[in-house]
Amino acid sequence: MINMTKPTPMLAQYHDMKKRYPDCIIAFRMGDFYEMFFEDAKISSEVLNITLTKRGTNYDGKPIPLAGIPHHAFEPYFAKLIKAGYKVAVAEQIEDPKKAKGLVKRDVIRVITPGTILSSGTLEEKHNNYLAAVCKKDRQMGLAVTDISTGEFLVSQFSTYEELINDISRYAPKEIIIEEALFSDNKFYNSLKNINQSARISSYPTQHFMYYKACETLKAHLNVASLEGFGIKDASQAVSSAGALMAYLKETQMTTLAHINKIQFHSNTEYMTIDPITLKNLELTRNIRENTARGTLIDIIDETVTATGSRMLAHRLLKPLLNPEKINMRLDAVEELVCEYLTRENIRDTLKETYDIERIISRISYGSANARDLLALKKTLALIPALKKHLDKAKSSELRKIKDMSNMKELHDKIDAAISEDPPLSIREGKIIKQGYNKELDELRYLSGNAKEWLTQYEKQEKLKTGIKALKVRFNKVFGYFIEVTRANLHLVPNTYIRKQTTVNSERFITEDLKEKESQILGAEEKIVAIEYNIFTRLTEDISKHMTDIQHAAKNIALLDFYTSLAYIAHENNYIRPRIDTTGIIDIKDARHPVVEKMTDSYITNDIYLDTEKNRLMIITGPNMAGKSTYMRCVALVVLLAQVGCFVPAKSAGIGVVDRIFTRIGAYDDLTMGQSTFMIEMNETANILNNATDKSLIILDEIGRGTSTFDGLSIAWSCAEYIHEAIGAKTLFATHFHQLNVLEDEMSGVKNYHMTAKEEGDTIIFLRKLVEGGTDKSYGIQVAKLSGLPKEVIERAKMIQVGLEKEDFKMIKKYKLQPTEQKKLEKETKKDKPDKIITKKETEKSKKDMRIKEKQERKDTQKTLFS
Ligand SMILES: Nc1ncnc2c1ncn2[C@@H]1O[C@H](COP(=O)(O)OP(=O)(O)OP(=O)(O)O)[C@@H](O)[C@H]1O
Ligand SMILES: [Mg+2]
CATH class of the missing domain: 1.10.1420.10 (MutS, DNA mismatch repair protein; Chain A, domain 3)
Known part of the structure; x- marks a missing residue:
């Protein structure tokens, strides 16, 4: 049987708090420490790598696990817990322990969550830290987003999940609260988690999302009679989310939040839509490889x-x-x-x-x-x-x-008059207010300064009077000021000295004079700190106005x-101003990829012309490594930059605004989502086909490659047809399925292009210039050679390739051949294909020569290539 003992009052206080904040780690203030108990202690010890100990016993007589962190250095500890996905409820002592009768009163003064953390060590200077709230009602979805470190508060409303998720992905919130019913929609939850792996996603009670309640919350906070002024009154779901978000902030932050003083309504018809996949593919703010900003568009601009x-x-x-x-x-x-x-x-x-x-x-x-x-x-x-x-x-x-x-100016002067030029970090230790700002403060400072001088004098005087050379006036927190005399000199101590404490080598005394001065000094210092703190607080109130x-x-x-x-x-x-219009024509001369051009000094520029009629769909073929993907991304980035209002890397650019940019690029496995490479590719393609409009720009990079050749080709083919016939979006379609080139003859808006490369003896030179017309050359094997595949594999691949092309089965069945036959075969293979590739690296060896050579070559590219 469990032996139930009565809990200590402190333990009862703790349990009460835990009951009110069950989903939080309670950081319980005990003197100079924040202490965590029970399960919280175990978690903290593990996450923070701090010692797990025990103190006292619980109701059931079992020892209580405990872990503690020093209160003056709590920030990095709390930040680490938050980063690990926990919420921390900070339980402070809310009365002065010195004045408290019995147990010190404590209460939770703030709940810190991933979306509401403010510690400077965690907040990245250049990044927002967003918290979002989402709800759905009558087929409409509301989103509210805030960054409490800046006071931003934005709301929007959407009619599809897709739009909602696109918008959330732009903010990359650290925390998302979702209305209960919507939270239990697994599909929605998974797609949110997918775009925002590190965010804390939790449900929040429906009552806070009720329109009427949300309105009241917002009106009360903003101190207005109606929400009309913010243009959101009729956006019911946006209001619901905003109200719930505000309620959550009030509940966790427990402060006025006066700096959140307006709501901005963002209509999604005002902005180009960028879905999470495109955001990722175009490497706008994060690169795909490391998820850092290195080599991204934002890194450049x-x-x-x-x-x-x-x-x-x-x-x-x-x-x-x-x-x-x-x-x-x-x-x-x-x-x-x-x-x-x-x-x-x-x-x-x-x-x-x-x-x-x-x-x-x-x-x-x-x-x-x-x-x-x-x-x-x-x-x-x-x-x-x-x-x-x-x-x-x-x-x-x-x-x-x-x-x-x-x-x-007035505010500036006010701060200038009050705050000293080199104040300490703490506002509770004085030294923050300038001399001459407050008469009482100056007097107290004089008194305290003088008193210290008095102490030095007093020490001198007592040394003389008693003849104890080693006599010292010292200070500690327990006894205040005292006189210390070593054992050897004790016989010289006068009887006016009052003994206070004995240590190993000395005795400590006080005198009446000393005690009187002590109360003056300590009193003055306490008052100084209080006055300075008061002035500071009043000043911040002024600033708040x-x-x-x-x-x-x-x-x-x-x-x-x-x-x-x-x-x-x-x-x-060297960017230029784009011409912006609604003609639907994209006409860029000498476009450059803003990131790739930084990595080479032999960047080859290219033009693009897309319109709404004959030049709607570009089929781009060309060898591996030729620059197809770079070209297509370049076009997308130039269009995006132009619509941001940025100058663009080109010689001239006419941009008919596009409503969305879609990309389907590359293959990356996402095993965590339980989907195969091919399935992801198809999902992304489906998203494009279902949502693109005739005003969209679509970038398709080798769709259909994740499956067998014929399956892939068939899918690529029918997608191209569908985009051309049913959607009419401007599209760049890079592919190694050269069979797609026949579409040019069948559909009026299709144009074939290819990235040029030139064969010269056993060498391929990438010219990286886009020209009209298709090609069926891939040089895949030659490019693979550069990758470090074993020589035998490459040689054998070449042989198989020739065999396949000639439909000569003998060549493929190499091992069944006689040695003489094999030799003959090998010779034949070599004759057929160039062996060497000039890559960027090699080019750099003799850049100058190459550039002159390339210039000449480019002039007659059209004539000599692949004829
Ligand atoms: N216009 C250019 N000027 C200079 N270098 C370029 C240019 N375009 C591409 N490159 C370089 O060539 C490399 C390969 O380009 P890219 O990936 O675009 O080729 P690709 O045609 O898409 O090849 P694959 O068919 O294998 O996907 C790039 O990483 C870049 O370094
Ligand atoms: Mg490519």
Whole structure:
């Protein structure tokens, strides 16, 4: 039988908390530590690699597992727990332990979750940390997304899962809460998990998503009578998600969240749709291999100099616009800054001096800002007049809009007057307020400084009086100030000294004078800290009153950085302004792949012409390694950049806006989803065929290769026909099935092209120029040779290839041949095929020679190639 004992009051307090926050690890504040108990302790010990011990016993008499972390260094520990997928409820002592009668009162003051973590060690400067809420009602889906570190709060509404998931994937939220009923939809859950493997996905009670309740939550938070001003009143599902998101924030953050003061409605008809697969394939922000930013588009085009600017660029890159007028407004701003070199450099120099005031204002709203944040805010405010001055002559409407921000001079001066120039991190240790700001503070500082001098004097005087040379006045937290005398000198101690403590080598005494001074010093220091803290808090309250102005300035700084960065890369990389229209024609001359061109100094440019009639579907053939995939991605990236409002890597570019870019590229196994390579390929293709419109751009890279030749060819063929006949989207279709070239004769919108390569004796030279007409040469075996396949395998493959082509079965059955026959065969094989390939690497050996040679060769490519 279990021996039930009465729990200690503290244990009862703990169990009560655990009952209220069952899905959280309770970090229970005990003096200088946060302690975790029971299962929480075991998890923490394992995740954080800290010691697991035991303390006391539970009701059942069993020892209680315990693990602890120091409270002053909690951030990295909590961050690690969050990263491992847990939620942490921080239970603080909510009364002063010194004043508490009996057990110190404790309560949960915040629940930290992956989507609401604020510690600077975890938040990446250049990235947003999003939390999302989703619901579905009457066939409509609502999405609300927030980043509490910046105060952003965005909502949108969709009529299909697909649109919803596309949009979520752009934000890559760290946490998603889903309305209960929708949460139990496995298919939806799996697709969410698939695009966002690392996100914490959990269900949230339906009641918070009820329209009426959600409205009330939002209205109460925003302090408005109606949501009309935010343009979302009729977007019922968007409101539901937004309300639930706000409820979740209130429940976990337990603070006013005053910095979240507006809701932005994003209509999905305003932006180009980029599905998660395309986002991945085009390597816009993450590369496929390592899932890092290396070698991605953003890596090339992000030359912002501020964290806010960088976040804005990432956001806008994934939301290209559809409206030519709006795109042109952005391009006007970029063009102006491209032309005005000096202005651009001046702006960039000034921006470099600014701080991330968007996150600072959020910390102020959270009450977690320190004096250094205020100093950073002051320094940034001081730069606003200069930024505005740089824009004095601005002509474009976007730049002129930026100029319209408040200097907040008064606020600047207020911070300047109060906050000292080199404050410590902590706001509870003094030294944050300037001398001369507050009379009482100055007096106390004088007193405390003087008192310290008094102590030195006192020590000297007592040494003289008693004749004890080694006498010391010292301080510790338990006894305060005391006099320490070594054993050898004890006989000299006067009887006015009051003995307090004996240590191994000495005795400690106090005197009445010393105690009186002590109370003065400690009293003064305590008061100093309190006054400084008070001034600081009042100042942050003042700053909060300017919240909207500061947020506005933060946004304008980000915008300015966005435009100057785009202008800077346009200038540095020799990009040009695209012409944007709605003609449906994409006409680019000398396009370059923005990433690949950086990796070589012999990049070969190519043109593209696509329209809505005769040039709708390009079938692109050509050898392996010839540059087909690079070409197609290049086209997609140029179109995307143009619609973002960025200059593009080309000689000229006319872009008829596209509503979506679809890509089906390469094969990667996703065994975790229980799907085969071929199945994934087919799913992705199905998605394209079902959702593309005649305004879309489709990139199909070798579809149908994951199965047998005839199956693959048949699928590729019928897909091409369907796109041409039923969809009419502009399409680039790269394939090794040269049989598809016959489509050109059968369908009016199909054009054959191929990537050129030239055979010269036993050598293949990749010319990487796209020309009209198809080809059936693949040189697969020659390319494979470079990969390090054993020589015998390559030789044998060549023989089989010749055998297959000649339909000579004998050649394939090599092992049944006589030695003389075999020799003859080998000779024949060699005669047939070039043996050497000039690759990029080899080219680099004699770049100059090659370039001259290639130039000449390109001139007569058309005539000599594959004739
Ligand atoms: N226009 C170009 N200028 C210079 N180098 C290029 C160009 N296009 C491609 N390359 C280089 O050639 C390599 C191979 O190109 P890519 O992958 O596009 O070939 P591919 O035709 O798609 O080959 P495969 O048929 O095997 O898929 C690229 O990694 C790049 O380094
Ligand atoms: Mg390819």
